[in-house]
């Protein structure tokens with residue numbers, strides 16, 4: 240029986256079995272965890288259930304940075320592929336995979352794309368990078384290959400090459416960052432490419448939310464769909480997670496893969512949150528050989544949903560991320576997360592590009608400075624853009640940051656920097672951002 244179609248109870252028992260195996264692997268092979276178990280008196284024979292996980296200390300990003308090599312569980316000659324975690328805030332950590340881990344990643348993406356409705360014989364255009372020390376592009380490639388579908392590795396950016404490929408090879412699916420779809424539409428409109436009649440039916444999206452907490456499309460998602468009627472599938476993954484949460488076509492949150500990762504949600508007091516509440520996602524990899532993590536704090540804030548999905552899967556689904564814990568902004572007496580600021584900016588039609596810059600001030604709170612550019616040829620541009628943008632912020636999030644107008648080309652060069660994996664919509668210059 241396929242575990243994802245059983246029941247919440249059976250999935251829990253299944254995971255507990257895998258957890259016990261995982262713990263003895265770590266005790267045996269991981270210098271970091273062997274030391275932790277000894278130092279903190281963790282007797283792994285007593286950890287039998289998912290609830291027992293609370294007796295094990297967390298692993299933090301700083302542990303990964305500080306003791307990076309101690310996480311490696313195999314001899315060096317078994318390590319095949321080396322990448323780094325995305326260090327938006329701090330130094331990235333190195334991650335290494337064995338051949339078996341790469342097979343596991345292929346499996347992860349295979350079942351994720353199946354969940355998204357991809358079938359053997361489909362053709363997928365990859366609009367993310369395969370290199371730059373990034374694991375996702377490679378994982379997609381391996382997964383699609385093992386699913387029996389085809390893949391065209393175009394890489395990120397370059398709308399002209401993306402459209403040339405779409406017209407030439409007629410893929411049905413694209414994999415990309417959702418805001419890049421807006422760039423593709425813009426390019427198509429400027430160059431009279433009949434994009435609505437193209438071969439593309441579906442976009443599998445990474446890196447940015449497409450939905451609100453009630454799973455309706457957010458502003459970014461709506462903007463795409465108003466222009467281009469393609470199916471949008473949202474996914475969430477990271478190197479540390481070693482698994483993907485991928486939506487099924489019903490679009491009600493990313494489905495959990497219980498054979499690959501155990502998930503907990505933790506509150507500010509390090510306790511598991513009551514069902515339905517928001518917490519920081521803490522993960523335990525299952526079946527990773529090279530560098531498995533136990534109770535790793537991702538910093539991502541989310542909710543879990545357990546009500547049955549129309550697709551028949553009984554697995555938990557994760558909400559759109561509410562933000563990153565260390566990106567919480569203390570501003571003018573309120574707390575905010577960057578996605579809510581992005582939402583305001585996405586909804587202003589004449590804004591071409593934007594960047595939110597955070598810094599610390601002497602009062603111990605944060606300063607928020609927003610750089611915006613004005614789209615050339617916009618139909619209606621208010622006389623005082625700065626004031627109009629501030630008013631939008633006041634209306635939507637009750638507070639207004641400093642707003643600066645920057646020439647469109649200049650800001651685009653800064654935000655869509657080729658050296659970065661993602662658009663640099665957020666620049667966090669604050670001191671002492673917790674890791």
Ligand SMILES: [Zn+2]
Nearest residue numbers: 487489548550
């Ligand atoms: Zn589903």
